[in-house]
Amino acid sequence: MxxxxxxxxxxxxxxxxxxxxxxxxxxxxxxxxxxxxxxxxxxxxxxxxxxxxxxxxxxxYDWMIGSKVECNFKNAGEWYPGRIASLAGEKIGIAYDDGDKENTRTGRCRAK
Incomplete structure (x- = not known):
């Protein structure tokens, strides 16, 4: 670590x-x-x-399953909070705070 x-x-x-x-x-x-x-x-x-x-x-780089991030949902330009549900290299699964889920890429996410 x-x-x-x-x-x-x-x-x-x-x-x-x-x-x-x-x-x-x-x-x-x-x-x-x-x-x-x-x-x-x-x-x-x-x-x-x-x-x-x-x-x-x-x-x-300290992202792991459960880390809090914001991601550009469906690459539509809006950032939404969620947690990392899965992570494999640049592939990332997000469980958004509003209940939506998405598989995307790390390049569409950020942390505070």
Whole structure:
């Protein structure tokens, strides 16, 4: 299990799966470290976006069954809260708080 220190991910090498604070907006999105250059880390997010951030803007990928997330239901643009019901790589099953269920991809989900 990875530990968190001062908000920065202990995993900081190319290929590590992390959560990135995309555009500093306070939401954590899953992605893979593409490049490390000093204190800057480039993340290739699961939805295809890329971003270079400081080490303080990443944390270990800690999603597991039962984790609370928000997902873009049916990719329609609206984010809804739920919990992870199943997880296999980038495939994720969500049990939404309103009772709906969906199988989707991690790139359509985020955490607070």
């Amino acid at each position: 990875l530990s968190v220190g001062a908000g920065a991910a202990s995993a900081q090498t190319t290929g590590d799966w992390v959560l990135g604070n995309y555009k500093g907006a306070g939401y954590w999105f899953p992605g893979v470290i593409d490049k490390v250059s000093g204190e800057k880390i480039t993340i290739r997010y699961d939805d295809g976006d890329r971003e270079t951030v400081s080490r303080g803007d990443i944390r270990p």
